[in-house]
Amino acid sequence: MDSRYIVKTALTGVLAFSMILPVQALAHDEIGDVNIEKGERANYEDVVAPVMEGSKNLKFLKEVAAPEMEIVREDGKQNSFADVYAHKGYAYVGTHVQNNGNGGVRVFDLKDPANPEEIAVFANDDIPGTWQEKVIVKSISTPEFKGDLAVVSVQQLDKTNPDSKGGFLLYDVTNPETPKKLGFWEVSKKTRGTHELYLTTQGNRAVVVAANPYADYFSHGEEKDFQIVDVTDPTNPETLWQFDPRMLPEVSDDFNGYHWESPDGKTRPLFNHSTMVDETGKYAYVSMWDLGTVMFDISNPEKPEYLGRTDFASDQQGSAHSATLAKGGTILIETREVYNPVREGYEEAYGYTRIFDIKDKSNPKLLSEFKTELTYDIPEENNVTFAKTVHDPKVRGNTLYLSHYAGGVVAVDITNPSDPTEIARYTPEESDVWGVFVDRNYILASDIGSGLKVLQSNGNKQKDQSVPQS
Numbered sequence: 001m002d003s004r005y006i007v008k009t010a011l012t013g014v015l016a017f018s019m020i021l022p023v024q025a026l027a028h029d030e031i032g033d034v035n036i037e038k039g040e041r042a043n044y045e046d047v048v049a050p051v052m053e054g055s056k057n058l059k060f061l062k063e064v065a066a067p068e069m070e071i072v073r074e075d076g077k078q079n080s081f082a083d084v085y086a087h088k089g090y091a092y093v094g095t096h097v098q099n100n101g102n103g104g105v106r107v108f109d110l111k112d113p114a115n116p117e118e119i120a121v122f123a124n125d126d127i128p129g130t131w132q133e134k135v136i137v138k139s140i141s142t143p144e145f146k147g148d149l150a151v152v153s154v155q156q157l158d159k160t161n162p163d164s165k166g167g168f169l170l171y172d173v174t175n176p177e178t179p180k181k182l183g184f185w186e187v188s189k190k191t192r193g194t195h196e197l198y199l200t201t202q203g204n205r206a207v208v209v210a211a212n213p214y215a216d217y218f219s220h221g222e223e224k225d226f227q228i229v230d231v232t233d234p235t236n237p238e239t240l241w242q243f244d245p246r247m248l249p250e251v252s253d254d255f256n257g258y259h260w261e262s263p264d265g266k267t268r269p270l271f272n273h274s275t276m277v278d279e280t281g282k283y284a285y286v287s288m289w290d291l292g293t294v295m296f297d298i299s300n301p302e303k304p305e306y307l308g309r310t311d312f313a314s315d316q317q318g319s320a321h322s323a324t325l326a327k328g329g330t331i332l333i334e335t336r337e338v339y340n341p342v343r344e345g346y347e348e349a350y351g352y353t354r355i356f357d358i359k360d361k362s363n364p365k366l367l368s369e370f371k372t373e374l375t376y377d378i379p380e381e382n383n384v385t386f387a388k389t390v391h392d393p394k395v396r397g398n399t400l401y402l403s404h405y406a407g408g409v410v411a412v413d414i415t416n417p418s419d420p421t422e423i424a425r426y427t428p429e430e431s432d433v434w435g436v437f438v439d440r441n442y443i444l445a446s447d448i449g450s451g452l453k454v455l456q457s458n459g460n461k462q463k464d465q466s467v468p469q470s
Helices: none
Strands: 007-010 061-065 081-087 090-095 105-109 117-122 135-141 146-156 167-172 180-186 196-202 205-211 226-230 238-243 259-261 267-269 274-277 283-287 293-297 305-309 320-326 331-336 353-357 365-371 393-396 399-403 409-413 421-426 433-439 442-447 451-457
Touching: 061 421, 081 135, 081 433, 081 442, 081 451, 090 135, 090 146, 090 442, 090 451, 105 451, 135 196, 146 196, 167 205, 205 274, 205 283, 274 320, 283 320, 320 393, 331 393, 393 433, 399 433, 399 442, 421 451
Parallel strands: 196 274
Antiparallel strands: 007 365, 061 451, 081 090, 090 105, 105 117, 135 146, 146 167, 167 180, 196 205, 205 226, 226 238, 259 267, 274 283, 283 293, 293 305, 320 331, 331 353, 353 365, 393 399, 399 409, 409 421, 433 442, 442 451
């Protein structure tokens, strides 16, 4: 891709807070005013995918496999697909809401990455009227369970359905060919369920950090959006702690769980979208939309310590969507999912990536912002779309991988975090890439419409020399 389309901005100084009025997309800002769903490919028509003629490969990333996904529903209908994770040579692909959900988690054997074999599905028939988009798998060893544990997000399609409920499922996937259900953790039925989550270990203890959007708002404060759950015994998960944003001086006691009267006098959405934990199990990074990425010390998960959070420039929509770490945990990468790019009083831009120095977590310092040619490619009409915003980040060594919907997978050199530079891209036909994950010597992507993609580096152009993620 022509390098003139890459925008890199190094920033210094203190940035003021901004506001963003509520925006709607199911499981992203449900209380807002924009009705658009992932997978609909709304307003994708003007996106010109920069794919080489006659090839699915672009600039050092090549597709080595795109297996046809199994149909698991009895009615013969296919589901749409969501995030992707890998563990011990197996890929786990979540599913989204198409054809009324209940597509479960699809498991692939990647012994031969060029020929993935779909070997199992689980969590698809446990709770009717739900979908299962996020899965995390870890090896754990506790007094109650030793093996590979999968945690799966569960969200309700219709909260009025008496048979559905939201939260997360726990499965034993020590043998991935025969997953075994262990337990279920339930959040208030007044909210859809757990949207994103993360599993971590602390010695012989296992905990899940769960993002339950709008739990605070819909339950009138009885439950909170961010909860920490002990899953040391996966058959009996126990809630340990909940984060009340009202503990922060900038959030008033009369906060209603969503409409935040921010310090600049503007009303902004505040809800928990995503969670992740560093490899030590000590620090949690919680994406709370316009409150930014909120950081906690969770070494004592019953009594976490609030450390700090990111903020935004006055003309930026917030939309802190997901986060990951680099440089031994000293660098934070924050993606912002902005799909309504034209709002009065704000820059006209789709969502892009921000990179912070967090050596001092009480004072995150914005080093740079990474944008692509899609960021400012805004048509006069029909500009509300997921097509052009960044979605999720993953890091291997000095390479940042971004899932970017119509933009596919974008690889960014962050050797100098103040000067991120695109070095590779993969854009499949009718690209709608949700997730990306780096494992062993390959990169996994998940396309909402077509499912798993296995990618490899084409040549020695990328700086991927660190230990694989797990």
